[in-house]
C-alpha cells in the first residue's frame with residue numbers, strides 16, 4: 001500500500017506514516033493510530049475545505065469566523081505550519097495591524113504561535129519576517145514617541161519652576177518636582193518607557209515579546 005506525499009494522520013496531523021504489514025494498515029508513527037485510505041482522503045478534503053474557507057474569511061477581514069475554523073484545526077494538527085501562520089494572519093488582521101496598542105492576552109497568543117512556528121521547518125516565512133520587521137520598527141517609533149513626550153514635559157516643568165522662582169512666593173522647585181512625578185505616574189509614560197526599552201533590549205527573537 002502506498003503512502004502518497006502530503007498524507008497525514010487524521011488524529012495528530014503528523015505526516016510520519018508507515019505501512020504496518022501485520023495489521024495491513026497505514027499507521028501513524030507519532031500516535032500509532034491505524035488509518036485507512038478512505039479516511040485519509042476524506043480528512044484531506046475536509047482539511048483543505050476548512051483552510052480555503054479560513055483564508056477567504058481572512059481576506060474579507062472576517063477574522064472571528066476564520067478563528068472559529070482554525071482553532072479546532074490547531075488541536076487536530078499541532079504540526080501543521082499553515083494553521084499557525086493563518087492564526088497569526090487572523091490576529092494581525094492579515095498582517096495590517098502591528099499590534100502596538102493591544103491587550104497582553106492577544107500578544108501572548110501571537111507569541112505562542114510564533115514560538116511554535118520557529119520550531120517547525122519553514123514556519124517563519126518571508127511574509128512573517130516582513131511583518132516582524134514592521135512591528136519592531138513600529139515599537140521603536142512608540143519608544144521614541146514616549147521619550148519625546150517625557151522630554152517635552154520635563155522642559156515645561158523646568159520653565160515653570162524657573163519662572164516661579166523668579167516670581168517668588170512658594171518653593172517652586174519642590175512644586176515642579178511634585179507635578180512632574182504626579183504626571184509621570186498618572187500617565188504611565190515612565191513605566192512604558194522602562195518596559196518597552198527593556199523588552200527591546202531583551203533580544204528574544206519573538207517580535208510579540210516587545211511590548212510596553
Ligand SMILES: [Zn+2]
Nearest residue numbers: 009012028031
Ligand atoms: Zn497521529
